[in-house]
Structures are given as structure tokens and as C-alpha cells.
Amino acid sequence: MKGTKDMLINDVKTTNFPYEVIDGEEHYPLHSTTVVESITETIPDELKAVMTIDYSQIPESYFQKVKAELGVQEADPVQAAENESLLLDVLEREGAFHQTP
Structure with missing residues (x-):
């Protein structure tokens, strides 16, 4: 199940924060919290309680900036496929896919 929720990150309310439930546990997109934290670090402590960040309105360019x-x-x-193939070859040679009786 996928959805969004409100969260408190660094004492700042964040709305529309994405999550996905996998095997009964909530999982969040990679680096999503880091992006919000980078925004909250610029907000003075005395204003954090009255601020709200709408995650869905954060521009893609800001995500790219934080990732950089x-x-x-x-x-x-292409490189990922080559690496995966190499890994599978090594695992096959090591007998990782052979069942023992």
C-alpha cells in the first residue's frame, strides 16, 4: 500500500510525505527525509512550530541539488546490467543456486 502522511521532521510539520507499507512496515523514498531536513535547517528554531512543508510541492530541482x-x-x-550479470555468474560458479539433498 502506498500513501502520504503528515510527519514532524526536525520540529517542522511536513504534509504529503510519501510512504509505502511492505510486509507491515513503513518505508520511505530514498533521501526523502534528507531533502526535508535540508529545508528545515534553514528555518529559525522559533519559527519551526508555525511552519509547514508540503512535500508534494518541493521542486524536482531541489531534490537534484540535495543529491548532488x-x-x-x-x-x-547498461553498467548495472553488466554488474548484475557478473554477480550472477560468480554466484552460479560458487554453487549458490544448487540445492543440496
Whole structure:
């Protein structure tokens, strides 16, 4: 199940924060909290209680800015497929996929 919820992040109310329930546990998009935290760090403490961040209104360019600051790079799909194939070959050679009686 996917949805959005209100959360309190660094004492700032955040609306429309995305989550997904997997095996009964809530999971959040990678770096989503970090993006909100980077915004809340710019808000003076005395104003945090009266501020609200609408996660759905954060521009994609801001997500990209935070990812760049963190050094996060987009995966190259060709390289990822090659790495996956190599890993599967190694696991096959090591017998990871053979059942023992």
C-alpha cells in the first residue's frame, strides 16, 4: 500500500510525505527525509512550530541539488546490467543456486 502522511521532521510539520507499507512496515523514498531536513535547517528554531512543508510541492530541482550535495549519482542502466550479470555468474560458479539433498 502506498500513501502520504503528515510527519514532524526536525520540529517542522511536513504534509504529503510519501510512504509505502511492505510486509507491515513503513518505508520511505530514498533521501526523502534528507531533502526535508535540508529545508528545515534553514528555518529559525522559533519559527519551526508555525511552519509547514508540503512535500508534494518541493521542486524536482531541489531534490537534484540535495543529491548532488550528497554525491549521489544516477545508475548507468547498461553498467548495472553488466554488474548484475557478473554477480550472477560468480554466484552460479560458487554453487549458490544448487540445492543440496
